[in-house]
Amino acid sequence: MRENTHTMKYAKQLELFQILFKNGKLETGRLLGMDVGDRYVGLAVSNPLNEIASPHSVLIRKQSNINSIADKLQELVTRFSLVGFVIGYPLPLYHFQRPQAMQVKMFVEQLQKTGRFGCLSYTYWDERLTSRAVESMLKPLRIHPLHMKHMMDKFAAVGILQDFLDNLQHQAKSSVQSEKPIM
Secondary structure, three states, rough: OOOOOOOEEEEEEHHHHHEEEEEOEOOOOOOEEEEEOOOOEEEEEEOOOOEEEEEEEEEEHHHHHHHHHHHHHHHHHHHHHHEEEEEEEEEEEOOOOOOOOOOOOOHHHHHHHOOOOOOOOOEEEOOHHHHHHHHHHHHHHOOHHHHHHHHHHHHHHHHHOOOOOOHHHHHHHHHHHHEEEEE
């Protein structure tokens, strides 16, 4: 596997939308949603039309295993023809930066330093209420705590990615409608 020496590129949400939306239609490149925590990274992948997010897996996150995580992400890039990452980011509440936000940025910096994702763009997406929503959905199921944590991480990634995809679809419809001539 040939490593790319360029670093992955940050794209504002609109820029990632423009990468996917060319010639008046959504392109087939898929997206990977990530819920980055201190111990785990939940992953979700979009369908080929970028309409539906599905849970994929959970990666164990340690300081020493960024290359292992990069290997697994590279496999997913190849298998799913990924064009970008949508990374959950806890926006500040009341203008105070949250500690989780620093974790997410450090994780992205570590991924960039691997030099493996130069062909990809990434963007951040607000994740403030995602984990709570997933927890309230799963809690009545009375799942074993270890399984619950993994499911929460995967489904938080689904929530992040699905929210982005819904916004993407809305933007696409708005863009197409604004190009129609008014009669």
